[in-house]
Amino acid sequence: MSLAAITFLHPAMLAGLMVLPIVWLLIRSAPRAPKNVIFPAARLLRGLKSQRRDIQRAPIWQTILRCIILTLLIVAAARPVMNRNDFAANDGAILIIADNGWESAANWTQYRTALQQIANQARFDLQTVYLAQTAPEAAGASTWKLPEIVGPISSQGTENLIDRLHPRPWNSDYAALSDLISENPEMTNAIGSILWLTDNMNSPGKADIARELLDVAPITVISPPRTDRIAIRALTRSRTGMVATIAHDRSDTPRVVNLLARGDRGTVLLRHSAELAANSDQSDIAIFLPSDIANAIQAVGIEGIESAATMYQTGARWQQRRVGVIVSSGDSPGVLSDQYFFLDRALSPYADVTYAPLGQLLEQKVDILVATGPISGLGSQFETLERWVNDGGMLVRFAGDSSTEIGNEFLPVTLRLGNRDFGGSMSWEKPKRLLDFPDNSPFYGITIPSDITVNRQLLAEPDPDILGKTWARLTDGTPLITSAARNSGRVVLFHVTPWADWSNLPMSGLFVELWQKILPLASPSNRNDAELSTSLPPQSVLDGFGQTHQPDALVLPVRSPLPVPNPRHPPGIYGENGQAVALNLGPSLTNIADTVVWPSGVTTRKITSQDQVDLAALCLLGALLLLLVDALILLALHHLSLRRNSKRNAFTTILLVVGISGVATAMLLATNGTGHAASVQEAALQPRLAYLKTGVAPVDRLSHAGMTGLTEYLRRRSAADLNTVDGVDPETDELSFYPLIYWPLVDGQAAFSERARERLNRYLNNGGMILIDSRDREVQPARLRRLLAGLEVPLLDRAPGDHILFRSFYLLDHAYGRFSAPLWLDARPNQRLDGVASVLFGGNDWASAWMIPEGRDEIRTEDIAPRQRELAVRFGINLVMYALTGSYKGDQVHLPAILERLGR
Incomplete structure (x- = not known):
């Protein structure tokens, strides 16, 4: 311990140390109490006078002890404080701005330490405190707002609030905080200093509110000594495993983090060491994994950093479905590579694709069957295929070539005979484009490129429920993709071929996006609902530390496209089974590498682990103990001077006391044991x-x-x-x-x-x-x-x-x-x-x-x-x-x- 760490709140009281020499002289010169001695022959000494005076001075140990006691009392009156944290001047109330957005979770332990230190200073200086939060909370039926500024409160009330303050898994709203402070003129007139607990990451409105608050009171920014701003921005499947895209702040040297992949019930499936690139704000980490292990991953996080930004959940889309493409047993590999080129390019990055006859695919229990025309081998496998679809399988069909018909079995709608041709030599019509996807379609929200055209299609009969079965349609209203439920399964029909002769859809990026929406719908579980739900209720949500818990009534369902995480839609899993989607925080974070530039006049300091300690109480306790020691020594000396018993009597007394104490202790133990x-x-x-x-x-x-x-x-x-x-x-x-x-x-x-x-x-x-x-x-x-x-x-x-x-x-x-x-x-x-x-x-x-x-x-x-x-x-x-x-x-x-x- 260094004496430089001790600060005296009332240093004028140390002037009392000047009286110590006077006290020393007084104690040394004061005579002790006279000793009474009984002497029977005192009559012989009557009338004698002594010409010499002896003064028995106090012993040196007693003088030193009592001077130390007085010194401790004087030091206690000066109120010494070790490791004093001068966060704010003692000239008014303190406004604490506690950043509790997602970025605070990784350093929340240090933030709590700083809050405790500020509360201690407010208690020492008898200052009141106002506490403001930066993360909004749910309010009303479907909205959210910043919580009200709490205050003025005492230091004890501040410590109670600290225990209830938690980081939130969404962004801070500094613009709303500025409005909230401006709406409290009484507070702005009362505060003398502003303490802002935050890091150096730049966020919208952060520097602006600091510039505005400088007109109210001096600002001290208190930040952790080291902040590693890291978030998992994306997680994608590859042919060999998966790729994790990690956004982070820039560093001159590479950093190593550990990725933890967890499965069902939080079991750790993988621990992978990854290196974050130097002088970069993003790193792509490729991880080689078998398909079955990758399918079992429910969430990926970063070890040692507890934050919603470092926890990426997968959802149903992540699980790679087993897709079986129905082919004839006589098809050669060359025919397969030519006919299914575009289909294979759209499916293989996101699914395990198998080309085999219908019977073999049904035995392998694939999740999705794809037929690119008439179903080969349907005659002998009709009942097996029907049972497979009714039990939850998904059958996706495409139109055949011009010379064949795809049949009337296992179709979502009734087809007309023949095909509809656009833009041919015998047609006056031009190729058609796609309309925006309807809201009952799983493709709702996908942007349709303007260059997608269709020049031939299968026409559907106008059934009464044709609109409910249509997932995509052309500009003239005719269906392009239709679907219908069959018990627990589903049949989907593309009214074009999977190659580029009827439409350029299969060779576009839109075709890949459509399959990304279709694959998660093939859930292995049995679902009773016939229609797809586009409003997905929450199943589990994350708190600010990235921990999963059950949602409460304040969390609302999500719709496509997914919103940015907010108090009504925190990160988590929404929907069930094949429709379960993961709403993650990482993809919405774009400013992780940006560093805030504070305006001139803002003081910055780092959080330290040295707590402010009031030494006045220790000085008073030491003085009390020394007074007790002095009193006990005087009593012992007085007892020895008055003792007249012999050594035998003293030894007997000691044995008696020890015996009585032992009996009493044994009885007490026996009583306690029996009572228990x-x-x-x-x-x-x-x-x-x-x-x-x-x-x-x-x-x-x-x-x-x-x-x-x-x-x-x-x-x-x-x-x-x-x-x-x-x-x-x-x-x-x-x-x-x-x-x-x-x-x-x-x-x-x-x-x-x-x-x-x-x-x-x-x-x-x-x-x-x-x-x-x-x-x-x-x-x-x-x-x-x-x-x-x-x-x-x-x-x-x-x-x-x-x-x-x-x-x-x-x-x-x-x-x-x-x-x-x-x-x-x-x-x-x-x-x-x-x-x-x-x-x-x-x-x-x-x-x-x-x-x-x-x-x-x-x-x-x-x-x-x-x-x-x-x-x-x-x-x-x-x-x-x-x-x-x-x-x-x-x-x-x-x-x-x-x-x-x-x-x-």
């Missing part, structure tokens, strides 16, 4: 509720009162007669005796030890249930994952309104408490445990609603409406019944059948 055994035995014989002790006395008292009140309500309204409530510590207590444990979350809660995590995991795996309550309506699963690091917490999903929990005793539709926030529980509960959820998470402050208010209760209570309290009590009773009896209420779905059987 009795407690375990009692808990095993009669069930009871429990709460997890947090170490915060007010929270523990509230938890005890809430669970005690719930136990009393159960005793009054049901047959459940539970024993008194216990407070448990997973470090030392056995948890298996408690059917339900209430866990209130508190700020700054220490992480569990390895022993405690092992006990909690064993409790959950053996059928225990934990209700986690954030008590502030904050129910973000991302926050929960960070608090429960090391615990085997299952995937959580929002509890549906018809869950068994809401009808186990009372008929409810919500997890009522002091608040009415949503309830999250196991998305896929373990069937070994009767399908009962083991972890429930919410923020409704249930303990406050369950406690029975008393006039002399010291616990802080909030005003809760009687109706709200009643609903909360009913939910608590339902919860305990659910924990005690499991999913037996699920049998009520069979009640109509049972009544019908009894009626017979």
